[in-house]
Amino acid sequence: MPKLPSLYDLYGPTSLLNLERSIAEGKIPTASELAAILEANSEKPLPPWFIATVVKSLRGELKKRPGRPKASPLADIRFAIAEARYPLYLAWLQKRQSTSGLDGWSAVRGKDWWDGPPHERAARIVTKQWLKHVSWKAFLNRVSS
Structure with missing residues (x-):
């Protein structure tokens, strides 16, 4: 056997x-x-x-394919989740800015993601949660294209 x-x-x-x-x-x-x-x-x-x-x-005949490797399905799913959450965070931050300002409570004031205008903050929040390998600027560029 x-x-x-x-x-x-x-x-x-x-x-x-x-x-x-x-x-x-x-x-x-x-x-x-x-x-x-x-x-x-x-x-x-x-x-x-x-x-x-x-x-x-x-x-020396064993070579990798030229170019960037294809993204995994999991990476595509994580980007789709981040892309779907971004408008929710943006709307919340814009509403918060108009009602009480963006100073925030003491626990978040010193954080790197709690800095800048609402669209930057929303992008920083979703990249911190879902796309740790992507900068918030790259995320905004990819969303806007």
């Missing part, structure tokens, strides 16, 4: 199955990743596809 692979065998950083799956998805392994996988799996026979990948890497 064949032994079932463990979770580490399926998803571990030195797993041949994980490497094969990531190559099928279009992700190109780095030389250090290949070295770690080779070192961890040296006691058993290596599959031909892995040997071919190592040979291509050594010859």
Whole structure:
């Protein structure tokens, strides 16, 4: 009876199955990743596809696609949520500015996201919550385009 692979065998950083799956998805392994996988799996026979990948890497034929990598579906979802929340925060801040001002309570006065006009504050709030890798200016540029 064949032994079932463990979770580490399926998803571990030195797993041949994980490497094969990531190559099928279009992700190109780095030389250090290949070295770690080779070192961890040296006691058993290596599959031909892995040997071919190592040979291509050594010859310099293993190249990443040019350009920026495609955004993940999760990143698109997070941007859509931030884009949907931005008008809500903007309306709240504009109303607050006209009624009681934007000084804010003492807990938020010193925060970096509680600075500037309402549209900047709204952009800072949503990028702080949903898009930590995007600046608030880049978010506003992408929303306005």
